[in-house]
Structure formats: structure tokens, C-alpha cells
Amino acid sequence: MSNQAEVSGNRPEWDIDNTHPDLVEPVTEAFRTVVDPEIGLNIIQLGLIRNVRIQDESAVVKMILTTPFCPYGPAMLENTRQKAEEALGLSTHMDLGMDVWDFSMMEEGLGDSWGLY
Numbered sequence: 001m002s003n004q005a006e007v008s009g010n011r012p013e014w015d016i017d018n019t020h021p022d023l024v025e026p027v028t029e030a031f032r033t034v035v036d037p038e039i040g041l042n043i044i045q046l047g048l049i050r051n052v053r054i055q056d057e058s059a060v061v062k063m064i065l066t067t068p069f070c071p072y073g074p075a076m077l078e079n080t081r082q083k084a085e086e087a088l089g090l091s092t093h094m095d096l097g098m099d100v101w102d103f104s105m106m107e108e109g110l111g112d113s114w115g116l117y
Contacts, residue, residue, distance in 0.1 A: 010108050011044070015053035023088055027052060030087035034079045037072055043080060047105030050097050052084070059090045064097040 016023050031049055032042045043049055043063070051062040061084050065073045077094050084092040 012050055014051050020054055027087040030083040045107045045110055059084055059088050059092040060095055062095040062097045064099045064101050066101045
């Protein structure tokens, strides 16, 4: 797991938490509309968004996948990029993180309710 500070709901601290706090809620809500079709949970519930930062009038979203060869990965990355652009009003680029996803990254209570850990 990363050494970033955790914020509410098991989500890691994003750069925009400190630089653009007014954009955290709109982009989080936009990300909630991107659902992993195999699991049926959205990318916020799964904890797939590891960072959102704004630099040089554009945004960079660091996202991981639940498995390295997720068949829906390319579509989910593109959908996430589009949702970020809509919510932030900025050109957005995706950074595919290589962190290994695990159930502890899920929103608080979800893993427990599924008996995952």
C-alpha cells in the first residue's frame, strides 16, 4: 500500500485535497458513476483512484485496476478520464498505477459486509 495519508472512507489523500478542495466532491461524485462491470461497484467504492492532481492547467488521475489484465480496464480508464474532464473542466490525462489492488482499499465497511477481510 502507498504511504499517502488516508482520508475518510479509506481513500488515500489526493493532491487536490490540499490544492483544490472545492473540486474534491464534484470529481468524487463523477467517479462514482464509473462502475466495474464484473464487480458491480464503482471506482470510488473499490478504491481504484489513487491520486488526482492539477498541474499546468490540466489534471492527472492516477488509477489502478483490480487485476493487471482486467478486460474492462481500457474502457474504465477512458470513462474515468472523461468524467474527470467533465467534473474538473480541465484536460485530463490518466496515469495507470502499478500498485497492487487489495480489498483493504475499498470504502469503509464494504469489505466487511462482503466478508472479504
